[in-house]
Amino acid sequence: MVDSGDLLYSAGHEIFGLPKRDRDLTALKANLFLQTYNLMGYDAFTPGEVDLSWGIAELKKMSQKAKFAFLLANLQDLKTKKPVFRPYLIKEKGGIRVGLFGLLSNRFSGSLDPHDKAAYRLTDPLEAARQVIGELKKKKSKVIIAITHMDESEQRKLAETFREVYFVVSGHERGLKRQPVEVNNAQILTAGTRGEYLGQMEFFLKEKPDETRLLSNYQIITLRDFYKDHPQTAKLVNQFRADSKPLHFAEKKNGSPEKDPWMQKGTYAYPVSDYMGGASCLSCHQPQHENWKKTGHAKAYQTLVGEKRERDHTCLPCHTTGFGEVSGFGDVLENVQCESCHGPGRGHPEDGKKLPPVGEKQCLLCHNPAKSPNFDYAPSLTKVRCPASK
Structure with missing residues (x-):
């Protein structure tokens, strides 16, 4: 399971000027999301521009609480010249080595906290993808998935440039697409926002001596009210409501x-x-x-x-x-x-x-x-x- 960003809410650094009460409330919400994602067994998360407004130091602390990987190949530490977060992850699924990597459009450089701009930068996502895909191929990844937070034109450019990418998980785009958008050798998947839908992709490889084909089936699952609350998740939500009550409109x-x-x-x-x-x-x-x-x-x-x-x-x-x-x-x-x-x-x-x-x-x-x-x-x-x- 993966998430393609804008999960942790805008903390509202000095540019956005949100009051302390809102910052404290969003911190509680972010912690709730981390706990529930841990509970659900998520594999990876790629931060979006809204998540960056927490500041890199705070995002690092959040990543340490997560049992899933924060993937972002093109956020660079200017001092070390290395990615701030893990650039990629390899998972074994059904006997298939699956490589996942994360990208955030560098047009969101303005979303970096003002204190972070001197120490970090968002590099060209296509160049970062080129390096990461090379690493994933060296490590025998059979299926490569890009978890992206970009607009549609950038996702298409990524798919057109790299035939090695089979799936592009779309973030930032607000809409819902029930069918994948096929570009080059890739399928671009867009599953809406606000946790209202789940995109489920099933795939397997058909390998022959002279050819390898990927067969897949995709569906959008609407998370309706008839799905029962998970007891442990409900407990976490109730605890959040109790903890956040002093931060809400007081009687x-x-x-x-x-x-x-x-x-x-x-x-x-x-x-x-x-x-x-x-x-x-x-x-x-x-x-x-x-x-x-x-x-x-x-x-x-x-x-x-x-x-x-x-x-x-x-x-x-x-x-x-x-x-x-x-x-x-x-x-x-x-x-x-x-x-x-x-x-x-x-x-x-x-x-x-x-x-x-x-x-x-x-x-x-x-x-x-x-x-x-x-x-x-x-x-x-x-x-x-x-x-x-x-």
């Missing part, structure tokens, strides 16, 4: 929002919130409110409660109204209310403020490829569209 005590620093910018920098809440719309828009109550937007917060994530401030922006915005609020406006789509309502209609028209752009803030990959705007709009105001 107010005695009506004191100052106990939650996350909310201070909404409560104190702007003492009067621009968000009025859906109840304020009722006097003029009763039919629209009744229609909204029948939609999934009206139950958005409850889905978090069911998952025990109602205090997770990384989820709240898309399941509440105005959360985390500069002129937000000191308490949760549960669910996706009127102002999530139409914007803050203060000044409407008493000050003559007109709310902007709603378009696809507003929907894509939450229903984007990362969070809602199957979102289709036109049919989805029919499920939530309000009746026209008279």
